[in-house]
Amino acid sequence: GLGLFSRVWRMFEGVPLDLGDFRVMGVLQRIALCYLAASLLFLTTSVPGEIRDGQESSNKVPQENSAPLKKVEVPKEESKSSGSKKRKSKKQPLRKPIAPPDYAQWEQLNMGSRRISRDGQWLVFGIRRVDEKGSLHLHRIKGGKSEEREVFPQGERPVFSNDSQWLAVTMGQSPEEKKKAKSSKAPPSPGNTVKLRSLANGKTTEFENVGSVVFSDDSRFAAIEVIGKAPPPRPGSPPSQPAKALLIRNLATGDDTTFGNVTRFAWSRQGALLALVVDSPSISNSLQLFDPEQETLRTLESSDQDYVGLLWRKDSFDLAATRQMKFGDKEDISHTLLAFRDLDEPATPAGNAAIYDHSKDRSFSPAHYITSTLGWAQDGRALHCSLKKWENKPKDFPSPPEPAGKKKKNRKNMKQKVGKEEDSAKNAPKENPKETGTKSVPPIKTLRETLTTPSNVEVWHSRDATIMPRQKKEASKRKNPARKAVWWIAEEKLIQLENELTERVTIMKGGRRAIGLDASPHERSAMFGPSLHDVYAINTSNGKRTRILEGVKFTLSTSPDGRFLLFLREGQVWSHDLRNGKQHNLTGKLETSFVDQKDDTLAVEKRPFGNGVWLTDSSAVLLYDRYDIWLLDPRGERARKLTDGRKGKIRHRLSQASFRKDNDGALAPGDRLYIGLSGEHTKKSGYGTLTL
Numbered sequence: 001g002l003g004l005f006s007r008v009w010r011m012f013e014g015v016p017l018d019l020g021d022f023r024v025m026g027v028l029q030r031i032a033l034c035y036l037a038a039s040l041l042f043l044t045t046s047v048p049g050e051i052r053d054g055q056e057s058s059n060k061v062p063q064e065n066s067a068p069l070k071k072v073e074v075p076k077e078e079s080k081s082s083g084s085k086k087r088k089s090k091k092q093p094l095r096k097p098i099a100p101p102d103y104a105q106w107e108q109l110n111m112g113s114r115r116i117s118r119d120g121q122w123l124v125f126g127i128r129r130v131d132e133k134g135s136l137h138l139h140r141i142k143g144g145k146s147e148e149r150e151v152f153p154q155g156e157r158p159v160f161s162n163d164s165q166w167l168a169v170t171m172g173q174s175p176e177e178k179k180k181a182k183s184s185k186a187p188p189s190p191g192n193t194v195k196l197r198s199l200a201n202g203k204t205t206e207f208e209n210v211g212s213v214v215f216s217d218d219s220r221f222a223a224i225e226v227i228g229k230a231p232p233p234r235p236g237s238p239p240s241q242p243a244k245a246l247l248i249r250n251l252a253t254g255d256d257t258t259f260g261n262v263t264r265f266a267w268s269r270q271g272a273l274l275a276l277v278v279d280s281p282s283i284s285n286s287l288q289l290f291d292p293e294q295e296t297l298r299t300l301e302s303s304d305q306d307y308v309g310l311l312w313r314k315d316s317f318d319l320a321a322t323r324q325m326k327f328g329d330k331e332d333i334s335h336t337l338l339a340f341r342d343l344d345e346p347a348t349p350a351g352n353a354a355i356y357d358h359s360k361d362r363s364f365s366p367a368h369y370i371t372s373t374l375g376w377a378q379d380g381r382a383l384h385c386s387l388k389k390w391e392n393k394p395k396d397f398p399s400p401p402e403p404a405g406k407k408k409k410n411r412k413n414m415k416q417k418v419g420k421e422e423d424s425a426k427n428a429p430k431e432n433p434k435e436t437g438t439k440s441v442p443p444i445k446t447l448r449e450t451l452t453t454p455s456n457v458e459v460w461h462s463r464d465a466t467i468m469p470r471q472k473k474e475a476s477k478r479k480n481p482a483r484k485a486v487w488w489i490a491e492e493k494l495i496q497l498e499n500e501l502t503e504r505v506t507i508m509k510g511g512r513r514a515i516g517l518d519a520s521p522h523e524r525s526a527m528f529g530p531s532l533h534d535v536y537a538i539n540t541s542n543g544k545r546t547r548i549l550e551g552v553k554f555t556l557s558t559s560p561d562g563r564f565l566l567f568l569r570e571g572q573v574w575s576h577d578l579r580n581g582k583q584h585n586l587t588g589k590l591e592t593s594f595v596d597q598k599d600d601t602l603a604v605e606k607r608p609f610g611n612g613v614w615l616t617d618s619s620a621v622l623l624y625d626r627y628d629i630w631l632l633d634p635r636g637e638r639a640r641k642l643t644d645g646r647k648g649k650i651r652h653r654l655s656q657a658s659f660r661k662d663n664d665g666a667l668a669p670g671d672r673l674y675i676g677l678s679g680e681h682t683k684k685s686g687y688g689t690l691t692l
Contacts, residue, residue, distance in 0.1 A: 105129060105131075108127070108128060108129075113126030113136060118160065120141065121142065122160065124138050125139075134153075134154055134155075135153050135154070136155025152195065153174070154171055154174055155169045155172070159213060159215065162217060162219045163218075166251060167196075168195070171195060190229060191211050191226065192210055193208050198251075207247075210226060211225040214265075214267060219251070220250070220292075220293075223265055223267065225247075226244070227242050245259065245260050245262065257290075259276060261280060262276050262277065264308070269316070270316065271317065273344065275289055276288050285303055285304070287321060287338075288300065289319075300340055300353070301338065307321050307324075309322040318339070318342070321374075325359070326394060328394055332369055332388075332390055332391055332392050334359075336355060339355075339383060359398045360401065363493070368387040369388060369390055370385055370387060371385070371386045371482060381489060382486050382489060382540070383486070386482040386483065387483045388481075388483070483496060483497070483499065485497055495541070496543065498516070503516075503520075504516065507540065511562070512540060512562055513538065514538040517536075518534045522534075530604065531553065534547055534550050534552070535548055549576065552567050556573070556612050557614060560614055560616055563577060563578055564576065571594075572586075572588050573586045573587045573608070573612075574586065575635070584636035592646075593625060596626075597626075614666050614667070616663055619633070628641055629654070629690075643675065643690070648679070649679065651680060652677060655676045655687065658673045670691070672690070674688075
């Protein structure tokens with residue numbers, strides 16, 4: 001309006017305009033500037049039809065005065081989309097706010113319940129809600145589409161059979177049932193309800209009070225552990241354990257075979273042989289073998305002690321077990337090693353049995369005992385076990401017998417020693433306490449012994465290689481660590497591999513060699529520098545150690561045949577041939593880096609991109625650089641890049657779908673590989689396939 005114009009006029013009054021080399025001071029110029037400034041000021045401070053701060057409703061801009069401003073503003077908006085009609089904005093309905101009762105309906109996938117059948121045609125996954133209700137969903141995958149077939153309320157722990165024809169689901173309790181059981185004084189029911197579903201026809205069978213369900217390797221039978229009620233305890237005795245029964249179901253016919261008092265069981269890793277331990281409190285324990293196809297039961301061994309650690313060898317009918325040795329309350333438990341070979345042979349009902357009792361072996365260290373941990377060698381010639389030092393050795397633990405020649409000599413020496421002690425006792429002068437007049441003085445206690453409360457002061461020595469918090473964390477491991485050992489079955493000898501020199505030992509897949517690491521020579525340098533270790537090659541047949549590397553930070557993987565060891569040195573990947581001791585630089589001639597050069601730590605030796613994945617025939621190993629996958633010969637003769645991700649900065653990594661269970665982490669030549677893709681800058685991801 002005129003008021004705004006007059007204010008701007010007074011603002012520019014007396015202000016000269018600098019137009020190059022001459023100055024203009026005129027009324028027309030001031031009028032033009034006033035209109036321009038007033039328009040800009042009005043547009044920036046007001047919206048048509050809006051009241052500005054400090055202005056009454058009577059000072060509103062009239063409709064006729066605001067019309068020219070609309071002509072200036074509207075064409076700018078319409079010029080972007082000429083000829084298009086202005087869309088009217090629809091009023092959005094008010095959304096109802098989320099209330100606390102709605103929180104219980106929020107759902108999320110239960111990542112621990114995802115399973116897919118071996119043939120890839122069935123998928124099961126779990127969904128859980130905030131209100132603790134959950135469900136397990138079974139889907140059929142066909143033609144790239146998924147169809148839901150069954151929903152198991154409160155279902156958990158799904159298990160598919162190897163032939164993808166059966167599914168076992170454990171039914172959990174609903175929140176209401178848990179609350180009711182908690183408030184009830186009655187003892188909880190043993191076991192859970194399990195539903196066994198045939199995926200071929202959809203028929204479901206329900207079992208109650210089940211502890212576990214395990215399918216045989218050939219998927220023809222299922223072992224169902226049923227837990228009964230515990231008998232009432234006797235006066236003055238501890239509460240009794242619930243009775244357990246084992247039900248063996250023929251999945252084709254539905255026939256069942258039941259065994260009572262079964263404490264442990266294990267299916268063979270091929271076929272369908274079942275090893276089970278039957279506890280007979282009034283008689284003895286027995287290790288038995290059941291063939292459900294022939295419906296025959298054999299006893300492998302019986303003993304008063306418990307059998308633990310049942311272990312079948314892969315792709316064979318060889319069984320290993322450990323039997324506890326006699327022990328008392330709060331005493332360490334040692335074990336006897338048992339091995340049964342070729343249990344599928346009808347000519348040898350008990351198999352080719354072998355037993356190792358270290359209490360009868362004079363070469364075994366008397367300061368150690370054998371734990372229940374077991375592992376088969378790949379060729380079945382040896383068993384891997386663990387040793388620990390005695391802390392509470394049983395009082396009546398037997399000692400190994402002495403040879404016949406040494407027995408007579410030791411007896412003679414003992415008689416001579418006893419005779420000398422008796423003579424010295426007779427000739428020794430007797431002291432009379434009355435004559436001496438001395439009284440027995442109690443021993444003087446040290447200051448530490450007089451303290452009644454433990455001290456909370458921690459003293460760190462300058463020679464300590466690790467700081468105090470780490471010493472506390474590793475105290476239990478360092479106090480009495482388990483040491484690996486190998487029992488050679490045919491040779492009847494046990495070789496200890498781990499000791500104070502080689503604290504960490506990895507037995508190679510071939511079983512003939514092991515790799516030991518020793519960090520003690522580099523403990524002082526590890527205080528302010530990298531953690532280094534020396535590497536030893538160990539012959540598992542005799543325990544001989546040979547140092548092959550010094551001051552190495554990263555040791556990578558070993559070949560499946562046990563010949564090559566990969567390690568890192570100065571940013572390059574090397575291989576060590578354990579047969580001839582030769583070392584080969586695999587990556588020195590390649591114009592790329594297999595370690596993370598962008599690592600901003602102060603470490604001189606950067607961390608590698610993975611440990612390497614071997615082919616099953618040990619002919620090559622797959623290594624990663626930042627973006628690509630390489631195929632390298634372990635002798636350093638050939639190298640081939642399998643992917644091309646550096647150009648687009650796309651990382652290529654092997655997916656877990658590439659690995660098969662039977663290959664033990666290796667890849668078979670000719671297999672299709674599934675590659676995970678991820679863009680470093682775009683953050684896009686996907687999958688691809690590759691064939692070697």
